[in-house]
Amino acid sequence: MITGLTWLLGCQLLGEVFVRLTDAPVPGPVVGMVILFVLLQVRRSGDDATVVRAAHGLLRHLQLLFVPAGVGVVVYLTRIREDALAITVALGVAWLLGIAVVGWSTVLLERWGARR
Structure with a gap:
């Protein structure tokens, strides 16, 4: 699960860096989600991928957010x-x-x- 969380946070960080460098009018986490989507499509990750398991773990506790x-x-x-x-x-x-x-x-x- 740590690997999956690292991927999620890494994509968010890349999105934030991209937005700060380009001064894009889009939130960094949204760009990070697009980066994550592209990575998942390129890698053809299945339901057993660490990113998917980490996301399911976070979604189980979504109400805390x-x-x-x-x-x-x-x-x-x-x-x-x-x-x-x-x-x-x-x-x-x-x-x-x-x-x-x-x-x-x-x-x-x-x-x-x-x-x-």
Whole structure:
């Protein structure tokens, strides 16, 4: 499992270094996930790979990663109450835009698939 965690953290580190060097507007961990995906595709790793086992181990305890977010909500609860209307409107608009974009993309992909 240590080897798998090393691969995961190494890919994240490479992503962070890439973003810092190129000043890309993308988070380093996202670039690291793309690097990890490419590595897994090139190596054709199966379910018994150390990276996959380490990822499964982390996913089993994923709920622990929500503790800091919950603490942040509690710490800033008064601020959230003050801006509740603005937060609710922003969430609603973002939700509606997300649904519209997904629907539009689905229609375009179906039309594109029908032409092929």
